[in-house]
Amino acid sequence: MRSRPTLAKIRPDHLDRRAFVYVRQSTFMQVREHPASTARQYDLVQRAADLGWTREAITVIDQDQGCSGASALGRDGFQYLIAEVGLGHAGAVLSLEASRLARSCSDWYRLLEICALTDTLVIDEDGVYDPGQYHDRLLLGILGTMSEAELHWLRQRLLGGKLEKAQHGQLRFRPPVGLTFDPTGRLGLDPDEEVRHAVSLVFTLFDQLGSALAVVKYFADHHLRFPTRLWGKTHDDELVWRPLSHPRVLAILHNPRYAGAYVYGRTQTRRRPLPGEAPCVKGRTRKVAPPDWSVVRHDAHPGYLTWEQFLRNQQRLDDNCTIDSADRRGAVREGTALLQGIVLCGRCGRRMSVRYYKDGTTPSYECNQLHSHHAGPTCQFVRGDGVDAGVAQLFLEALQPAQLEVALATLEDIEAQARQVDRQWQLRLERARYEAELARRRFLAVEPENRLVGRTLEREWNDKLAELDRLEREYASLPRLTARQVSTEERQRILALAGDLPTLWHAVTTTPAQRKQLLRFLVQDVTLTKQLRTITIAVRWQTHACSTVEVARPRRSCDARRTDPAVVARVRALAGHHTDPQIATILNEEGLTPGMSRAFTAGKVQWIRYAYDIASGCPAAPGACAGGQRGDGRYSVQAAAGLLNVNISTVVAWCKAGRLDGVQAAPHGPWWVRLTPESIAELRKPMRRRWRKRSSK
Numbered sequence: 001m002r003s004r005p006t007l008a009k010i011r012p013d014h015l016d017r018r019a020f021v022y023v024r025q026s027t028f029m030q031v032r033e034h035p036a037s038t039a040r041q042y043d044l045v046q047r048a049a050d051l052g053w054t055r056e057a058i059t060v061i062d063q064d065q066g067c068s069g070a071s072a073l074g075r076d077g078f079q080y081l082i083a084e085v086g087l088g089h090a091g092a093v094l095s096l097e098a099s100r101l102a103r104s105c106s107d108w109y110r111l112l113e114i115c116a117l118t119d120t121l122v123i124d125e126d127g128v129y130d131p132g133q134y135h136d137r138l139l140l141g142i143l144g145t146m147s148e149a150e151l152h153w154l155r156q157r158l159l160g161g162k163l164e165k166a167q168h169g170q171l172r173f174r175p176p177v178g179l180t181f182d183p184t185g186r187l188g189l190d191p192d193e194e195v196r197h198a199v200s201l202v203f204t205l206f207d208q209l210g211s212a213l214a215v216v217k218y219f220a221d222h223h224l225r226f227p228t229r230l231w232g233k234t235h236d237d238e239l240v241w242r243p244l245s246h247p248r249v250l251a252i253l254h255n256p257r258y259a260g261a262y263v264y265g266r267t268q269t270r271r272r273p274l275p276g277e278a279p280c281v282k283g284r285t286r287k288v289a290p291p292d293w294s295v296v297r298h299d300a301h302p303g304y305l306t307w308e309q310f311l312r313n314q315q316r317l318d319d320n321c322t323i324d325s326a327d328r329r330g331a332v333r334e335g336t337a338l339l340q341g342i343v344l345c346g347r348c349g350r351r352m353s354v355r356y357y358k359d360g361t362t363p364s365y366e367c368n369q370l371h372s373h374h375a376g377p378t379c380q381f382v383r384g385d386g387v388d389a390g391v392a393q394l395f396l397e398a399l400q401p402a403q404l405e406v407a408l409a410t411l412e413d414i415e416a417q418a419r420q421v422d423r424q425w426q427l428r429l430e431r432a433r434y435e436a437e438l439a440r441r442r443f444l445a446v447e448p449e450n451r452l453v454g455r456t457l458e459r460e461w462n463d464k465l466a467e468l469d470r471l472e473r474e475y476a477s478l479p480r481l482t483a484r485q486v487s488t489e490e491r492q493r494i495l496a497l498a499g500d501l502p503t504l505w506h507a508v509t510t511t512p513a514q515r516k517q518l519l520r521f522l523v524q525d526v527t528l529t530k531q532l533r534t535i536t537i538a539v540r541w542q543t544h545a546c547s548t549v550e551v552a553r554p555r556r557s558c559d560a561r562r563t564d565p566a567v568v569a570r571v572r573a574l575a576g577h578h579t580d581p582q583i584a585t586i587l588n589e590e591g592l593t594p595g596m597s598r599a600f601t602a603g604k605v606q607w608i609r610y611a612y613d614i615a616s617g618c619p620a621a622p623g624a625c626a627g628g629q630r631g632d633g634r635y636s637v638q639a640a641a642g643l644l645n646v647n648i649s650t651v652v653a654w655c656k657a658g659r660l661d662g663v664q665a666a667p668h669g670p671w672w673v674r675l676t677p678e679s680i681a682e683l684r685k686p687m688r689r690r691w692r693k694r695s696s697k
Contacts, residue, residue: 260303265294346529
């Protein structure tokens with residue numbers, strides 16, 4: 001029976017408006033596992049009807065099922081309720097308790113304020129409250145405060161219990177693939193041999209290849225799969241084999257449980273949003289650095305690697321990151337630049353980047369961070385082929401005493417890698433044969449007359465046999481090198497080749513990525529400083545010892561096009577007694593070359609003389625020879641005619657007839673005559689005959 005104060009608060013104007021029943025539970029698991037609570041909230045419809053509202057005037061708001069009440073963000077039903085109350089459409093708001101409407105005091109008091117302004121009642125299982133009355137509003141405020149305080153107490157108790165159990169290593173988490181709980185509750189290695197071998201192969205390959213993406217590529221090249229254990233009631237502990245992905249490899253390498261450590265506090269939730277950041281109901285989770293982990297218990301259970309190996313993997317993964325704001329070496333790439341990621345500027349200390357010339361193979365190391373980030377000048381850039389050769393020479397000299405150990409380690413890596421891949425395939429085939437045999441036994445166990453079940457089991461048996469046949473054919477198509485160890489002959493050949501490490505280093509089959517990986521095993525970083533004529537290379541080894549070497553700076557493009565000073569000196573020496581064509585012939589015979597072409601010509605010799613102000617003792621034009629006699633002893637036609645007391649035409653005729661030794665560089669060009677005392681005595685006239693001009697009359 002309803003009390004009189006309760007009935008007195010419900011007036012006809014309240015009944016003329018709608019009654020809103022708000023239904024909410026915090027998680028979908030609560031909705032699924034606790035239907036009784038949901039039923040109690042829906043029963044409020046009957047309570048509203050008992051209080052006088054008609055069925056048509058009652059609205060149920062239940063679209064916030066599975067949403068947390070910690071904030072109004074993301075709760076469309078609550079936002080709709082606030083809007084209806086603010087518009088004056090609501091006569092009453094019904095909820096099971098205050099915490100169903102809001103867990104936050106700010107949201108709760110906002111609802112009460114709007115209800116008081118619009119004269120809307122708040123009703124629960126215990127009574128009817130009018131927020132416009134002082135005592136009711138005080139009571140509702142206390143209920144909201146107690147609801148928020150209750151949530152705080154529950155959270156603190158739960159977090160305290162979790163931390164206490166974590167301190168003793170008793171707080172259980174879902175184990176990663178490769179680790180399982182035994183019947184006694186202790187964490188250990190997965191009893192499935194194929195699963196254990198697949199997890200071990202990931203760590204072994206990362207230790208050899210040095211990159212998570214390289215591990216993914218290796219799995220894809222060899223058609224290997226990686227296991228996943230499903231979690232949940234319907235598929236709990238079910239094993240599924242899928243291709244390995246890059247995020248999966250990173251998750252495995254970053255997980256400390258594979259190192260046998262029990263860790264709590266790897267993540268931290270931040271509930272307060274940053275400036276300009278949208279608020280989030282559950283907060284934002286971020287990773288915590290390993291030194292800041294709350295609980296770390298070493299050797300808590302068996303693992304796949306040691307803690308030292310885990311830390312080394314973390315350092316390698318951190319070095320592989322390519323973040324602009326971080327100074328990291330980065331992963332080894334396929335380019336020809338040997339010092340990619342490990343070269344530093346000797347002037348400012350920044351890490352230098354790599355560029356390639358148009359040929360795509362010649363690297364250039366540039367310190368351009370100041371230019372790209374702050375529009376400043378480029379600090380320095382160095383052509384990389386000479387620098388790479390100098391560093392490689394230092395590396396090979398340092399590695400000479402350990403050649404035998406390198407050869408043996410290479411053999412062990414090849415054999416171990418081949419055994420691991422072959423073993424993984426053998427385990428995969430063994431599982432396929434077991435599943436086919438299991439399907440056969442299930443089919444044979446069915447009565448022959450029961451064809452309804454027999455047809456299904458027969459189809460499953462055929463599918464398993466087809467899968468087994470496919471795997472066997474795929475395994476047979478793989479290269480045999482991945483399925484056997486190194487033979488004795490191959491061992492001897494590898495040992496002989498490793499004895500000459502420079503040959504192995506410069507071999508065509510050795511990829512640039514392999515050279516870089518070998519170099520990083522010994523070299524921490526390389527600092528380059530460009531001098532006037534040399535480049536100073538400072539190599540810091542992994543032992544923090546330093547070695548310094550200088551290499552000559554490559555010639556500039558203008559210097560490469562400029563004629564060699566030795567050639568200019570040779571032209572200067574020959575110019576006094578030889579013509580330009582003669583000089584070109586002599587230079588070509590001596591094997592000298594100009595700056596821009598393969599052979600000398602008379603025009604090129606003439607240009608060199610002009611550029612370097614070299615006077616010719618044997619000019620082609622008679623006007624350039626003031627005395628009329630060249631350096632090689634030949635006379636011009638005018639000078640020869642004067643010595644022989646003849647006309648110029650007579651000298652030319654004698655040259656053409658062969659009576660005089662004359663040369664002509666080009667048709668219709670000037671003649672140069674060689675005169676000897678005998679020829680002068682023979683051909684000289686006593687006096688020159690002068691021709692008289694004929695009169696025109």
